[in-house]
Amino acid sequence: MRRCLLSIIFIIASIEIQFYIPASALAQDEPKTYVSNCCTILYSDARHVHYFTQRIGGFKYTSTGLDDNPLNVKKRVDEIMGKVQSTLDMYPSDFHISIMLVPDYQTAEKIFRQFSTTGNVPLAFYSNKTKTIYVNVDSVTVGVLAHEMAHAVINFYFEVPPPAKMQEILAQYVDIHIWD
Numbered sequence: 153m154r155r156c157l158l159s160i161i162f163i164i165a166s167i168e169i170q171f172y173i174p175a176s177a178l179a180q181d182e183p184k185t186y187v188s189n190c191c192t193i194l195y196s197d198a199r200h201v202h203y204f205t206q207r208i209g210g211f212k213y214t215s216t217g218l219d220d221n222p223l224n225v226k227k228r229v230d231e232i233m234g235k236v237q238s239t240l241d242m243y244p245s246d247f248h249i250s251i252m253l254v255p256d257y258q259t260a261e262k263i264f265r266q267f268s269t270t271g272n273v274p275l276a277f278y279s280n281k282t283k284t285i286y287v288n289v290d291s292v293t294v295g296v297l298a299h300e301m302a303h304a305v306i307n308f309y310f311e312v313p314p315p316a317k318m319q320e321i322l323a324q325y326v327d328i329h330i331w332d
C-alpha cells in the first residue's frame with residue numbers, strides 16, 4: 153500500500169515537471185515582430201534590426217541615425233519590395249511574407265540545414281514552404297534581399313512555381329535592374 157502511494161506521488165510529481173515551463177523560456181523563444189505592408193519582420197534583439205536597416209538602407213538611412221526608428225525598417229522593406237515587384241511587373245494578390253533576421257553564421261547554418269543538407273550556407277534564402285526570407289544580418293546586402301524577395305514574388309505570382317533555373321534567371325535580373 154505504501155509503495156503504491158509512493159508511486160502515485162511520483163507520477164503526480166513527474167506530470168507536474170513535464171508541464172511546468174517557465175514563462176521566461178516561452179518569452180525567449182517567441183520572436184518579436186514589426187509588421188509592414190509586405191512583410192512581417194521577425195527578430196530577437198533590437199540591435200539586429202539596427203544592423204539590418206543599416207545594411208539595406210543606403211546612405212540616407214545611415215547618415216542621420218534614423219535607423220534606430222523601427223518605422224524605417226518597415227518603410228525601407230516596403231520600398232525595396234515595391235521596386236522588386238515593379239521590376240518583375242508582378243503584383244500578386246494577398247502577398248505577405250516574413251523576413252527572419254538571423255544574428256550570425258552559426259544560427260544561419262542551423263536554420264539552413266533544416267531545409268537542405270547539402271550546399272554552402274547562403275547569405276539569405278527564401279523558403280516557399282514557410283513563406284519566409286531568412287537573412288544573416290551580419291552580411292546581407294540590399295541586392296541579396298531584393299533577390300530573395302524576387303523568389304517570393306515569383307512563387308506567389310504563379311499558381312505553379314516555375315522551375316528553379318527559370319526563377320534564378322528572373323531573380324538575378326532583379327538584382328541587376330532594381331535601381332535602373
Ligand SMILES: [Zn+2]
Pocket residue numbers: 299303319320323
Ligand atoms: Zn536565387
